[in-house]
Amino acid sequence: MPELTNKDRMKIPRHHMPEQEPEVRIKNFNEVNYGYTIQLAQEEAERCIRCKKPVCIDGCPVAVKIPDFIKLIAEGKFKEAADLLKEDNALPAICGRVCPQEDQCEKVCVLAKKGEPVAIGHLERFVADWERETIGYRVPEMKPKTGKKVAIVGGGPAGLSCAKDLIVMGHDVTVFEALHEIGGVLIYGIPEFRLPKEIVRSEVDYLRMLGVEFRTNYVIGLTETVDELMQRYDAVFIGVGAGLPYFLNIPGENLMGVYSANEFLTRVNLMKAYKFPEADTPIMDLRGKDVAVFGGGNTAMDAVRTAIRLGAKRGMIIYRRTEAEMPARIEEIKHAKEEGVEFIFLCAPLEFFGDDDGWVRAVKVQKMELGEPDASGRRKPIPIEGAVDVIPIDAAVIAIGNGSNPIISKTTPDLKVNKWGNIIVDPETMKTSKKGVFAGGDIVTGGATVILAMGAGRKAAKAIDEYLKNTDVW
């Protein structure tokens, strides 16, 4: 093929990801997106105009060398593309699927100014899937063993990426996880139809192959404290996530049928309630029911689409602001709409009403209008006086965010936290107030993204490696 000019490249329309039809996919939990074929991936890769100053790299929180890996795809050098990608991103198969690309790399892509950006996320996913399915994960060059031991608390993206870098650097690494399965939100929160658990498991198996040890069913703070870990390990990394669900604190919230998104999604994903009775954990029977989900983020989209797959007749997103302010990934909103989810904007819940048996039956909502932008830059919703509505529902899922779980901070008094319970760290090194203890991910930032958690884990790994060379300096 002759070398394309930039003009040629810009004429190629973005290649859409093949996916399951909405009518079909609402009846199963299989992944919605099928992924690019080799041909689609190479054609999409040709769209990249290989900017001299690739702004997309600045848009990526971990600075993936985007134009270079895309060029390798265009050239059919998938193995090399995978190697390059992994230099910066420890979990590309996952980030390619769940990163909010439209706010990051694809947002600043030059093509986005005139048309559609290069499908960077889809390409990243393609390379990672190709590697896993075709040649398998390879063992990288491992540094000689240092004899130092690091404990990682929490098996989410922050902990996993930290573990991966540290083991390659030659340290012994043990991951302590409270739940019975490794993966954090990737396992218990994000549903199968968006991120197949097989992928998370193969990432974990890969780390195991590299020599990382995993101890599940181990709650740091309860089974063993951070101080006790410090006696057995040379350094500790805390990546315990933002795992404390916020509730609305309105009357009727403890009625039957009202779930936190964490509970709803954990029952279905981690505990596989969608396979009940083959799996023992139940979820309420939603067939033919009206389900309201409160919130506008990825968690809310995941919950409402899960409800639809469990047979809900009406799946509603009830959100205080409008579509423009919703923090969810655009693709999730699009998929939700295709799947028949109803969006009720500018409404805030006031009270749940139940029947005599204690089941939720309706929600009273306050209608809102948008006012001036608030601190986050989003326009603030203001109640319209007297404008209330009552919506009949059979189940409700609260997806308004998570705070930090106090188990670690309560049992580690010299670990400094801010007023929200987030661990305070030096942003460059992820060092905490406690010598030898590092932290990163949602427990530091509050609920954020997989890629930020992963980036923090890697930053910490680098600093831990430095620290282990001379533990006298903190």
Place this chain on the structure above:
Amino acid sequence: MNKIIEARFIAPDIKLFRIEAPKIAEKRKPGQFVVVRVDELGERIPLTIADSNAKEGSVTIIVQGVGKTTKHLNMLEAGDYIQDIVGPLGKPSEIENYGVAVSIGGGVGTAIAYPTAKALKEAGNYVIGIIGGRTKEFVILEEEMKQFCDELYPTTDDGSYGYHGFVTHKLQELLDQGRKVDFVLAIGPIPMMKAVADVTRPYGIKTVVSLNPIMVDATGMCGGCRVTVDGKTFFACVDGPEFDAHKVDFENLTKRNRMYLPHERQALDEFICKIELISKKLEKQDA
């Protein structure tokens, strides 16, 4: 995977297990619990730690076979393994020298009352134990309780053993006799705990109950275990499981615990069917 060291029935459908779990054994305090998963597709169920042996590295749990998971557990024997055990979870009991402490256990609740009774005694209290069962066979841990109770009253609903009546009747009788009581701990079925709270309320006796809402993670991550106490919401797995009995909204707890009744029935029926099928097959094989 954790090994079962000992397994024996101590009453009909109530089985005691000693399970290998050295870290938990080292750490646990009275009032805390573990979460157990029987197998790969099993649910996570909370069970109070009845006892532990740090030297041996074991914890003791006592299980009443009521649903699929507990019946399945109760089919396991010494030498078998359970998939997962995690803990110790929840806040330990607040043990002080209150003076005269009454420890009340209803049915399998006695297994939970027992470690706390022991701790109350060790803290210097005069401990009165009231342990109830439907009939004689359901009065459990009498010998164990005796060691730590200054007075122990077994009660049965049908009068087949000990005091004839509910545990609350015995408690009321003690109070009617003018006995001084400074602290009451009651653990058992919800109606029993509510009844105890009603008995002690007029006397203003500090009364604590251990709540058993449905749990999933039991580390404060899901909020499924939320209970209403004094009009406020708490997560029983991390804020409890013990709460001020006079402030607990028992009605809400009762209702929430019924949320999955149809599922529980279905799971149990299918489990029993499966077991019958297997045993029939085995019989055929034998023949």
